[in-house]
Amino acid sequence: MKVGIVTIGNELISGKTQDTNSxxxxRLMTVQGWRVPVAISVPDDEGAIRVALSYCMSMSDAVVVTGGLGPxxxxxxxxxxxxAFGLxxxxxxxxxxxxxxxxxxFHLKxxxxxxxxxxxxxxxxTIENPVGSAWGYFLKKDGKIIAVVPGVPSEVQRMVPESVVPVFRRKLETETSYIESRTIKxxxxxxxxxxxxxxxxxxxxxxxxxxFYPSFPEIQVVLTARCASEKEAKERIKKAEICVTEKLRQYIFAYDQDTLEGTVAKLLSEKKLTLAVAESCTGGLITDRLTDVPGSSVFLERGVVAYSNExxxxxxxxxxxxxxxxxxVSExxxxxxxxxxxxxxxxxxxxATTGxxxxxxxxxxxPVGTVFIALADGTRTHCRHFSFRWGRRRNKAITSQTALIMLKRYLEGERAHE
Amino acid sequence: MKVGIVTIGNELISGKTQDTNSxxxxRLMTVQGWRVPVAISVPDDEGAIRVALSYCMSMSDAVVVTGGLGPxxxxxxxxxxxxAFGLxxxxxxxxxxxxxxxxxxFHLKxxxxxxxxxxxxxxxxTIENPVGSAWGYFLKKDGKIIAVVPGVPSEVQRMVPESVVPVFRRKLETETSYIESRTIKxxxxxxxxxxxxxxxxxxxxxxxxxxFYPSFPEIQVVLTARCASEKEAKERIKKAEICVTEKLRQYIFAYDQDTLEGTVAKLLSEKKLTLAVAESCTGGLITDRLTDVPGSSVFLERGVVAYSNExxxxxxxxxxxxxxxxxxVSExxxxxxxxxxxxxxxxxxxxATTGxxxxxxxxxxxPVGTVFIALADGTRTHCRHFSFRWGRRRNKAITSQTALIMLKRYLEGERAHE
Known part of the structure; x- marks a missing residue:
């Protein structure tokens, strides 16, 4: 199946906003095993939208349209x-x-x-919007199916995988191929x-x-297999995953939807261990990430952002x-x-972090980017020295990432001795 | 003048690479005062390229094509x-x-x-490439001009401003419009x-x-004026900005590239005031945001993520x-x-935040979303109660936003009394 994409919005076409929806x-369509023959961005203009839709439909079996559904x-x-369709x-x-x-x-007027x-x-x-107020909809025309969803990226990221892909998939039940994919972080x-x-x-x-999909400070390796049976697809992915894991084991921290902070949180909870964090150069980013995990109050006792000597x-x-x-800033x-x-x-x-x-x-x-990260367990304290070379935000991000990876390795090492 | 964009490459259309060239x-064309009626991405496919070019030329006076010039x-x-052109x-x-x-x-074979x-x-x-080996070229067809350049972003970022824009500009010496814009957050x-x-x-x-460009938890209002002179464009924007400010003053927290945390940091630094932050439900997000501002150690004495009663x-x-x-969780x-x-x-x-x-x-x-935010100055302590209704991450984000806005208003109120 060929799926065309039309993203609508003056902000996309003026360079104001990077169009991340396309x-x-x-990527989502490609992972399903479908091809994207064209992606078009047009301004909020009736004529431009009509022409883009017509062009996109001429090249595709299905079209996803985003943007321009606000009030x-x-x-x-x-x-x-x-x-355009005389409706x-x-x-x-x-x-x-x-x-x-x-x-x-929401107590809104x-x-x-x-x-x-x-x-x-x-x-x-209609397509319900689980995270915003603009609903989407499906429209059928000339044997093709058009899905229209709002342009807010967080809404696209919920509605397209959850609501659009299943409907597209049903449309093509005759295409019996099965797709299996695995994301390695x-x-x-x-x-x-x-x-x-x-x-x-x-x-x-x-x-x-x-x-390969780099997303600082992590890189995602995505394996995709498309074949006639689910069993065959899963087997192929398993084999490929083993190859990747064997060669890159030390760099892998999570799979699929899992996050680093989620993995660390799960390990701490399973092992019934509690954690306290003292941050200087990361400024609270480590505890911000850990507290994004529901239930983190079970293991996170406190965080301290110790910016001053006092x-x-x-x-x-x-x-x-x-x-x-x-x-x-010292070990x-x-x-x-x-x-x-x-x-x-x-x-x-x-x-703890200081840098x-x-x-x-x-x-x-x-120099800028000098960072020390320490982990104490009451018996011994392990400290590592790093020299990062990014801007302020990225230095914070990579320091938080490295600290959480140190913690994850420690927790897994303990588990290995159980 | 209308300038269409065609970006070519399988990697763009499979989601493997984010197309940053478009x-x-x-943005570069918009800043010249030109409009972009359409931006199209297509795979490395002769038919797809031909159709995209034809569609783009039908809507534009000039076209920039990137990608697919490698060896x-x-x-x-x-x-x-x-x-496509029979050449x-x-x-x-x-x-x-x-x-x-x-x-x-370069000692390459x-x-x-x-x-x-x-x-x-x-x-x-031909267009010389100052940073890579693939040269570009201009092509004239039906009174329109097509610029073709390689797709490597660093090469696009040199060749388009340095070589393409001047040629486009000469083509349209009669159109001398100037553009001015203002972002209100x-x-x-x-x-x-x-x-x-x-x-x-x-x-x-x-x-x-x-x-309007919503970006949770903020909304950006962008004003744009295009006219013959810079002076006229600036005057129009000024008038429009006054109208927006008069009606929405209480919701405005920053302009253009400024951020809320940057504005708060500037106010604290100017007034030589120091700050300590105690976070419960925001989990470190407030200090993470404040410490994204270079030099925040001047005013931020400490942060505490007090997740436990202890x-x-x-x-x-x-x-x-x-x-x-x-x-x-109480006032x-x-x-x-x-x-x-x-x-x-x-x-x-x-x-402080708790919620x-x-x-x-x-x-x-x-209920979930109940939040108390307090601000103490040693003389009095002001506390407000909120009921947010989002998911965990958004509740954290809107709480940090609201807390920083309370702080900003306090700092501006003080200034008014100086």
Whole structure:
């Protein structure tokens, strides 16, 4: 099957916003084993939308349209589609009631322009929006199916996999091929190096496609197999996964939908261990990531963002002498921070970061990107020294990633001895 | 002038690579005062390239084509263009000599497939590549001009501004429009409500386009004016901005490239005030945002992620009695957290959050999304109660946003009394 993509919005075509929906949808369709013959971005303009749809339909069996479904004046996608296909518009009363209910629940004031989001072209099948107020819809025309969804990336990322893909899949039940895919998440290695290491594996012979998707600070390796039976597809993926795992084991931290923080949280919960975190250069990013995991209060006792020397003394019992003799960015201070936060929190483990995120504050001896990460378990404290070379935000991101990976390895190492 | 964009490459259309060339070129053209009516991505396929070119030319005065100019078999852009326009191909001997020289200089082994990069359709004007080996070219057809450049982003980012824009500009010396834009960032209001409030303003009469770009938890309102002179464009934007500011002042937190955390950081630094933060439900997100601002160590003394009752007692001096009588998620505890972190940090200000981020932990009395935010200045402590209704990550995000806005308003209020 060929699936075309039309993304609509002045912001896409003025360069104001990077259109991430096209590549998200293209990837999702490719992973299903479908081809994307064209992706088009057009402004919020009726004529442009009509021409783009017609062009896209001429090249595709199905089309995904995103954007222009909001309540404001510049959102004209539905009107443009109705005009293009000669359809009248109607208000869906159940969607309208749902919208009003949603506003009530969120304590938002209902204004009449929102009713526009309950207006659809006749004959469509609506698609509920689990995370926003603009519903989408399916439209059938000339044996082709068009899915229209809002353009907010977080909504596209829910609605297209959950609602659009299954309907497209049903449309093509005659195509009996089965697709299996596996995402392997790696950190601490470059894409070029992964490519080089995996060059020895002939994925073609295994009947598996391989793709690399870097998303700082991690890289995703995606294996996809398409064949007649589910069993065959799963077997091919399993073989390919074993090849990748054998060669890159030390860099792999999670699979598929799992995250690094989710993996660490699961390990801590399973082992009934508690954690306290003392952050300097990461500024709270480590605890922010850990507390994104539901139920993290079970293992996370406290976090401390010790930006000043005074706070390192008050909250972590780091001594004045050590701060003076070695400086706040030093192995000695990192060790005392990890031990201090662990002891003060009465926890099993203490994790600490100190470093120079930049852009200023570096010296010849300790340039921007110098980072120390320490992990204390009450018996011993392990500290590592890193030299990162990114901008401030990326230095924070890679430091949090590295700290969580140190913690994960520690937890897995313990488990190995059980 | 209307400039269409065609990006070519299998990697763009499989979702393997994010197409950044389209948005780079779109922005560059928009800044020149030109409009981009369409941006199309197609695979390395002769038919698809031909159709895309024809569609794009029908909507544009000029077209920029990127990608498919490399030496490998799948690079077929030049062959496809020659076939589409019925042009023969020739080898440009001076480009060939230049390529061989380049290989020699870089100590690369010359292989004959590289000679493909010196092959062009007849009648083109070549474009030198200052950073790579694939040259580009201009082609004229039906009074329109087509610029073809390689797809490597770093090469696009040199060749399009340096070589393509000047040629396009000469083509249109009569069109001398200037563009000015202004981004206004708002929070705490829905897109629909903004639209309704601004419906009273006739931006058309002011000669200004308006667009809304929601990016949770903020909404950006973008004003754009195109006219013959820079002065006129700036004046139009100024007038429109005054209209927006008058009606939505309380929701505006920043302009253009400024961020909320950057604005708060600037206010704290200017007023020489120090801050300590105690977070429960936001889990470190507030300090993570503040420490993204370079130089934040000047005002941020400490942050505390007090996830357990024990940590609220140890780090913030919240009393056992209050925790027992009112519960950790309560106005009383929020107030004591803000006051405690301020006093312990010896700071001017203390900011605190406590709440139920979800998905579990809610009760009838305090459902998921219940949040208390407190701000203490040593004289008085102000606490507000919110009921958010999102998922865990969004509840954290909107709580951090609301807390930073409370802090910003406090700092601006103080300034008003100076």
């Amino acid at each position: 590549s998200f949808i293209a 404001t004046l510049d959102d004209i996608t539905t009107a443009a589609i109705a005009a 009248t518009l109607y208000t869906d009363e159940s969607v309208l009631a749902n919208l009003k209910e949603r506003f009530k629940n 209902w204004t009449d322009n929102n009713a526009k989001q309950a207006v659809f072209p006749e004959g469509v099948e 790696l950190s601490g290695i470059t894409e070029a190096r992964i490519d080089q290491i995996l060059a020895a594996v002939n994925f073609g012979t295994l009947g598996v496609d391989i793709g 706070s390192k003394k008050d909250l972590l019992d780091v001594s004045e002498d050590v701060l003076r003799d070695y400086g706040a 000695q201070v990192a060790v005392l921070m990890a031990e201090g936060v662990r002891r003060r929190g009465g926890c099993d483990l203490g994790l 120079i995120a930049g852009p200023t504050g570096g010296t010849d001896e300790k | 948005s780079f070129i779109a 490998t078999l799948d690079d077929i852009t030049t062959a496809a263009i020659a076939a 023969t191909l020739y080898t440009d001997e001076s480009v060939l000599a230049n390529l061989k020289e380049r290989f020699k200089n 010359w292989t004959d497939n590289n000679a493909k990069q010196a092959v062009f359709p007849e009648g083109v004007e 708002l929070s705490g209001i829905t897109e629909a409500r903004i639209d309704q409030i601004l419906a009273a303003v006739n931006f058309g009469t002011l000669g200004v386009d308006i667009g 940590s609220k007692k140890d780090l913030l001096d919240v009393s056992e009695d209050v925790l027992r009588d009112y519960g950790a 009383q505890v929020a107030v004591l957290m803000a006051e405690g972190v301020r006093r312990r940090g010896g700071c001017d200000l203390g900011l 139920i981020a979800g998905p579990t932990g809610g009760t009838d009395e305090k």
